[in-house]
Amino acid sequence: MEHITLDIWSALLVFGLLQGLFLSIVLITGFTNKKPKYFLISLIVIVSLNLFNYLIIISELYAKVPHLSYLSLPLLFLIGPFFLYYIRSIIDPRLRLKLSDLLHALLFLLAVVFMLPFFMLPGDIKIELLRAQIHPEGQTFDLGTQILTLAQIVQSFIYVAVSLRILSRKIAGNVDRAQENKLRWMKKFAIGFLAFWLVDFLAALWYLQKGFIDIRVYYLTMFCCALAINFLVILAITNNRTFKEVFLGMTRMRYKSSNLLQSDLKRHLSEIIAHMEDEKPYLDHELSLSKLSKDLDKPKYLISQVLNVELGKSFYEFLSEYRYEEVKSRLTNPQYRNLTILAIAYDSGFSNKNTFNKVFKKLSGTTPTEFLKSTSKSA
Numbered sequence: 001m002e003h004i005t006l007d008i009w010s011a012l013l014v015f016g017l018l019q020g021l022f023l024s025i026v027l028i029t030g031f032t033n034k035k036p037k038y039f040l041i042s043l044i045v046i047v048s049l050n051l052f053n054y055l056i057i058i059s060e061l062y063a064k065v066p067h068l069s070y071l072s073l074p075l076l077f078l079i080g081p082f083f084l085y086y087i088r089s090i091i092d093p094r095l096r097l098k099l100s101d102l103l104h105a106l107l108f109l110l111a112v113v114f115m116l117p118f119f120m121l122p123g124d125i126k127i128e129l130l131r132a133q134i135h136p137e138g139q140t141f142d143l144g145t146q147i148l149t150l151a152q153i154v155q156s157f158i159y160v161a162v163s164l165r166i167l168s169r170k171i172a173g174n175v176d177r178a179q180e181n182k183l184r185w186m187k188k189f190a191i192g193f194l195a196f197w198l199v200d201f202l203a204a205l206w207y208l209q210k211g212f213i214d215i216r217v218y219y220l221t222m223f224c225c226a227l228a229i230n231f232l233v234i235l236a237i238t239n240n241r242t243f244k245e246v247f248l249g250m251t252r253m254r255y256k257s258s259n260l261l262q263s264d265l266k267r268h269l270s271e272i273i274a275h276m277e278d279e280k281p282y283l284d285h286e287l288s289l290s291k292l293s294k295d296l297d298k299p300k301y302l303i304s305q306v307l308n309v310e311l312g313k314s315f316y317e318f319l320s321e322y323r324y325e326e327v328k329s330r331l332t333n334p335q336y337r338n339l340t341i342l343a344i345a346y347d348s349g350f351s352n353k354n355t356f357n358k359v360f361k362k363l364s365g366t367t368p369t370e371f372l373k374s375t376s377k378s379a
Contacts, residue, residue, distance in 0.1 A: 012222070027248075037249075048229065056069055066130065070118065078108050080159025081104035081105065172362065232247070268303075275292075282322040289303060320363075323345075330348065331371065
């Protein structure tokens, strides 16, 4: 007669699983309705289901519910895409999903097709296969399993690496201190994710070298999963404000007490943009939030709130984009051919060469010199 085995690892899995379910329910029923929340919930749910899968195997619960085994495996191919879009939604609150974004789910669909033969097996055969897997000698690591495992790890590693690169480029840009602090938090989170997939990759190499799956190697992987969930839960409880601002992309609490309607925010934004385009105050090297506030006769906090809520940008990001567009316009205008790139940058409002180069590279993906050469060739 089959029995359920409970040990310290099973207890850890149960604790991590319950923490994941608890945090998911709290996020679903409360907080903001912004996109970062739903991407984060998706990540937590997938990791929690993965912990449940480990629990079924480690505790030998598969003997009671064999058809629940490995159901979450294809979902692992969605961790990378969800993480990338989670980071993008934190950086840009205006992120809009397109039909083409569904291409990121292609490997998930292929994994479902690959696992279908196992999913359709009778329960008794599944039990025998799973019993063989947790045997001390392990289960044979066949070619199909090798490809599936490595593909999932490499895919997730690439997605997290791309997310980390996006965060690094954003931090290198001209952002205010509060935004930079939030981005550095997310960068640490991404580095932690990257380290996890590196550990998983090394475990996969160990599997390949041995030629079979040793259940003991699962322990380190599941410990990392449980640790990640517990970290988020502890942060949400002990530092609720940081959790909401960093991991949910919520604006500062002072905006929550504002009585401004969405229509008021849009009206103020239109007036700010009209002033920037008509008067071109960004050409002034010394333009600051205080000076713009006086020119528009609007409080500084109101301008910051409008830019943050409506555009997801700080004042300095907003200002730098206008100066960048001015530089681009002048670089392609024959009237300014007698001026150096740096002179054009200064005339466009930039007061620092390094800041100008960082902003231009960040927004265009190329250096000012390379941009000028490309426009000269196409002219």
